[in-house]
Amino acid sequence: xxxxxxxxxxxxxxxxxxxxxxxxxxxxxxxxxxxxxxxxxxxxxxxxxxxxxxxxxxxxxxxxxxxxxxxxxxxxxxxxxxxxxxxxxxxxxxxxxxxxxxxxxxxxxxxxxxxxxxxxxxxxxxxxxxxxxxxxxxxxxxxxxxxxxxxxxxxxxxxxxxxxxxxxxxxxxxxxxxxxxxxxxxxxxxxxxxxxxxxxxxxxxxxxxxxxxxxxxxxxxxxxxxxxxxxxxxxxxxxxxxxxxxxxxxxxxxxxxxxxxxxxxxxxxxxxxxxxxxxxxxxxxxxxxxxxxxxxxxxxxxxxxxxxxxxxxxxxxxxxxxxxxxxxxxxxxxxxxxxxxxxxxxxxxxxxxxxxxxxxxxxxxxxxxxxxxxxxxxxxxxxxxxxxxxxxxxxxxxxxxxxxxxxxxxxxxxxxxxxxxxxxxxxxxxxxxxxxxxxxxxxxxxxxxxxxxxxxxxxxxxxxxxxxxxxxxxxxxxxxxxxxxxxxxxxxxxxxxxxxxxxxxxxxxxxxxxxxxxxxxxxxxxxxxxx
Numbered sequence: 001x002x003x004x005x006x007x008x009x010x011x012x013x014x015x016x017x018x019x020x021x022x023x024x025x026x027x028x029x030x031x032x033x034x035x036x037x038x039x040x041x042x043x044x045x046x047x048x049x050x051x052x053x054x055x056x057x058x059x060x061x062x063x064x065x066x067x068x069x070x071x072x073x074x075x076x077x078x079x080x081x082x083x084x085x086x087x088x089x090x091x092x093x094x095x096x097x098x099x100x101x102x103x104x105x106x107x108x109x110x111x112x113x114x115x116x117x118x119x120x121x122x123x124x125x126x127x128x129x130x131x132x133x134x135x136x137x138x139x140x141x142x143x144x145x146x147x148x149x150x151x152x153x154x155x156x157x158x159x160x161x162x163x164x165x166x167x168x169x170x171x172x173x174x175x176x177x178x179x180x181x182x183x184x185x186x187x188x189x190x191x192x193x194x195x196x197x198x199x200x201x202x203x204x205x206x207x208x209x210x211x212x213x214x215x216x217x218x219x220x221x222x223x224x225x226x227x228x229x230x231x232x233x234x235x236x237x238x239x240x241x242x243x244x245x246x247x248x249x250x251x252x253x254x255x256x257x258x259x260x261x262x263x264x265x266x267x268x269x270x271x272x273x274x275x276x277x278x279x280x281x282x283x284x285x286x287x288x289x290x291x292x293x294x295x296x297x298x299x300x301x302x303x304x305x306x307x308x309x310x311x312x313x314x315x316x317x318x319x320x321x322x323x324x325x326x327x328x329x330x331x332x333x334x335x336x337x338x339x340x341x342x343x344x345x346x347x348x349x350x351x352x353x354x355x356x357x358x359x360x361x362x363x364x365x366x367x368x369x370x371x372x373x374x375x376x377x378x379x380x381x382x383x384x385x386x387x388x389x390x391x392x393x394x395x396x397x398x399x400x401x402x403x404x405x406x407x408x409x410x411x412x413x414x415x416x417x418x419x420x421x422x423x424x425x426x427x428x429x430x431x432x433x434x435x436x437x438x439x440x441x442x443x444x445x446x447x448x449x450x451x452x453x454x455x456x457x458x459x460x461x462x463x464x465x466x467x468x469x470x471x472x473x474x475x476x477x478x479x480x481x482x483x484x485x486x487x488x489x490x491x492x493x494x495x496x497x498x499x500x501x502x503x504x505x506x507x508x509x510x511x512x513x514x515x516x517x518x519x520x521x522x523x524x525x526x527x528x529x530x531x
């Protein structure tokens with residue numbers, strides 16, 4: 001074991017769980033479908049899991065888990081760190097090659113998972129010294145293994161790969177200390193009630209799983225959903241009298257739509273009676289969605305910020321302003337990090353020079369963990385909000401008193417589709433893009449769209465007539481026409497924003513299939529498979 005103590009320390013996630021189990025062994029800890037597991041049973045499973053892992057892996061080894069939400073995840077959440085090993089949490093929705101890459105990079109010597117996930121990776125790992133155990137086999141192993149009394153007292157607990165939105169996913173090592181710091185900080189701001197029941201709808205591979213540990217160390221039950229659907233969530237909340245949950249913006253949107261279509265006082269879409277709070281993280285909720293949710297649920301909404309490396313929360317706050325057109329934005333400071341560097345958290349950066357200097361002083365390493373002095377939280381639901389504070393600091397505005405978008409100097413023109421769901425923006429260098437208004441996701445990039453005149457002339461223009469071009473969307477928003485007025489030969493170009501539509505047009509005009517290069521150039525992706 002990591003330090004060979006005869007009893008787990010209170011500074012470990014398994015130690016906290018075992019302490020709760022000793023005080024209230026008969027209370028329910030986990031609900032997995034029809035299965036109920038109390039704290040006493042869970043404590044025994046964790047001790048047996050620690051023994052099973054220790055007998056099959058080297059000291060300080062890595063154990064990977066992949067698959068849908070099951071009770072086995074709870075064994076491994078606590079049991080692997082209890083054995084002095086590191087649990088690698090893998091996303092079962094990844095492709096086989098992506099999973100295999102993360103297993104290899106993590107140096108895992110044991111893999112536990114559901115059959116579907118294991119089938120994806122077995123052929124890719126056949127030459128690796130890797131023991132593979134299915135969830136079904138794991139149940140048999142846990143039942144047959146004696147409880148271990150020699151449990152680790154600290155060190156690294158989990159290894160989670162980041163989402164990889166900006167680069168290849170990076171493995172973030174989370175220690176017992178960092179997980180418990182996030183749990184204690186969250187509990188201090190968002191204390192749990194004695195009757196708290198939590199529904200967890202995310203995959204347990206996500207760092208949001210720290211909420212499961214948070215409720216367990218408070219002695220409260222967690223209801224696992226194998227997969228989020230509005231019906232499954234509403235049923236779970238109603239059946240178990242859930243008081244809290246966590247939801248992403250997309251989940252909340254689907255849930256509200258479902259309730260509006262099916263809801264009544266007795267039907268499946270009725271308003272949950274026992275729910276009191278909903279937590280969400282990373283990006284702010286779109287204001288319209290948040291107001292809609294407040295009206296539908298009448299519960300408290302809690303917003304958390306952080307990152308996987310912070311396990312994951314740096315701060316959380318109640319969203320008690322429902323009348324705002326824009327979400328609250330500001331700078332969040334890590335008080336303990338400031339104090340550790342001998343800096344006063346009561347004196348935040350007042351200028352850009354202050355921000356840069358403080359960021360440099362705060363940047364460094366904490367064991368295996370990289371510490372960044374400044375982080376800009378960002379999400380697709382509302383990507384501009386985190387930058388508002390800096391915009392306002394410099395005297396900028398995004399909307400004027402008449403609620404019109406202010407010219408930021410970096411966009412020549414914008415045009416909305418007829419249904420208002422998409423918007424075209426053209427930059428001063430002539431490049432353009434089409435974005436989804438609701439999510440901010442880029443649908444199509446149009447390089448060179450407006451390069452009719454030199455960029456130095458475009459930078460000072462304000463209207464389409466001045467830049468000698470024009471644009472209009474088709475009624476269904478799938479085609480964009482670009483008018484070139486003053487070329488040697490005036491012309492109109494039509495841009496297809498939907499890859500399938502472009503393929504249909506190409507098939508009508510040519511007798512051959514698009515080449516791989518043409519697909520990359522025009523569709524910005526690989527060629528679709530022929531139907």
